[in-house]
Amino acid sequence: MTAIETTGLTKTYGELTAVDDLDLTIEDGEVFGFLGPNGAGKSTTINMLLDFARPTAGSATVLGYDAQNEADEISPRVGVLPEGFDIYPRLSGRRHIEFAIETKDAANDPDAILERVGLSADDAVRPAGDYSKGMRQRLATGMALIGDPDLLIMDEPSSGLDPHGIREMQELVRSEAERGTTVFFSSHILEHVEAVCDRVGVLNEGTLVAVDTIDGLRESIGGGATMELTLATAADGHLETARGVTGITDVAASGHTLECSIVDPAAKATLVTALDGAGATIQDMQIDDVSLESLFTTLTNGETDADGQSTDDAGTPVAATTEGDR
Numbered sequence: 027m028t029a030i031e032t033t034g035l036t037k038t039y040g041e042l043t044a045v046d047d048l049d050l051t052i053e054d055g056e057v058f059g060f061l062g063p064n065g066a067g068k069s070t071t072i073n074m075l076l077d078f079a080r081p082t083a084g085s086a087t088v089l090g091y092d093a094q095n096e097a098d099e100i101s102p103r104v105g106v107l108p109e110g111f112d113i114y115p116r117l118s119g120r121r122h123i124e125f126a127i128e129t130k131d132a133a134n135d136p137d138a139i140l141e142r143v144g145l146s147a148d149d150a151v152r153p154a155g156d157y158s159k160g161m162r163q164r165l166a167t168g169m170a171l172i173g174d175p176d177l178l179i180m181d182e183p184s185s186g187l188d189p190h191g192i193r194e195m196q197e198l199v200r201s202e203a204e205r206g207t208t209v210f211f212s213s214h215i216l217e218h219v220e221a222v223c224d225r226v227g228v229l230n231e232g233t234l235v236a237v238d239t240i241d242g243l244r245e246s247i248g249g250g251a252t253m254e255l256t257l258a259t260a261a262d263g264h265l266e267t268a269r270g271v272t273g274i275t276d277v278a279a280s281g282h283t284l285e286c287s288i289v290d291p292a293a294k295a296t297l298v299t300a301l302d303g304a305g306a307t308i309q310d311m312q313i314d315d316v317s318l319e320s321l322f323t324t325l326t327n328g329e330t331d332a333d334g335q336s337t338d339d340a341g342t343p344v345a346a347t348t349e350g351d352r
């Protein structure tokens with residue numbers, strides 16, 4: 027079964043298209059990262075999945091139910107960590123959890139939930155109005171886990187968390203996934219998504235610009251590495267040797283410097299051997315892996331061509347798979 031499926035899902039606010047013709051399929055049991063810069067349309071998409079906002083066009087199903095017409099079937103099966111979580115300031119954290127258990131008619135043990143999200147027994151009895159941002163986020167996460175949902179939808183789950191809290195959140199997502207829960211979470215921080223996600227979708231200005239694994243995305247923008255070699259002689263004399271190495275996609279020479287884009291990590295050693303065999307003397311060498319940050323920037327700042335694929339400055343598609351291609 028598909029956990030989430032959107033077809034032509036669109037939301038406009040006046041002149042602004044917040045989500046534009048979104049086709050997305052998330053399979054049961056997947057951990058899916060929904061990425062995009064501020065204002066990309068992530069929360070609007072989530073709001074349409076939960077029937078907090080009505081689409082202008084298109085449709086969505088969640089756990090096989092229509093998101094707009096069968097929302098009552100969906101809500102008991104879904105745990106939601108909303109972007110802006112409203113607390114009851116005077117109620118303790120524990121009471122929030124108990125209240126959520128009663129509302130969902132669930133059988134969870136409040137103490138076990140509090141422990142899972144890292145709220146101590148002392149914290150649990152304090153009024154939630156006194157909580158720090160990170161503690162509120164932990165409390166909201168605990169409330170999302172109640173009822174052992176089949177699908178967890180988390181909007182910016184690492185918001186307000188310190189590095190330790192972020193690691194705990196990632197462990198929690200992993201353990202939920204092991205339990206068979208589908209996890210859909212939005213973030214504008216690629217590193218947070220990479221640690222736990224099977225696949226990611228990248229949204230930019232309401233449009234889905236890529237859907238792939240992180241490795242797949244890296245590969246599609248050049249395999250993740252650039253190798254720069256300083257040679258003892260003019261580099262253009264060795265262009266052909268470098269171009270002949272399998273796994274190197276692009277070679278440029280400038281003075282004594284040879285710059286190569288690598289798609290296969292094994293190509294690095296092969297290139298050195300090939301240059302050596304061709305009589306080149308390598309004086310220096312530098313390897314730069316494509317950082318996650320630059321990957322994200324490329325995907326969200328690249329021009330978008332007529333097919334909806336993100337392109338780099340040279341017009342080369344950077345997205346290995348777009349949903350439209352499926």
Ligand SMILES: Nc1ncnc2c1ncn2[C@@H]1O[C@H](COP(=O)(O)OP(=O)(O)OP(=O)(O)O)[C@@H](O)[C@H]1O
Binds near residue numbers: 067
């Ligand atoms: N109720 C609304 N009325 C008017 N415009 C809205 C409304 N909700 C969202 N928008 C606009 O839709 C666009 C997408 O917003 P959305 O909150 O979905 O982005 P986001 O990707 O979740 O961003 P962030 O990472 O900052 O939370 C933005 O330009 C936003 O201003």
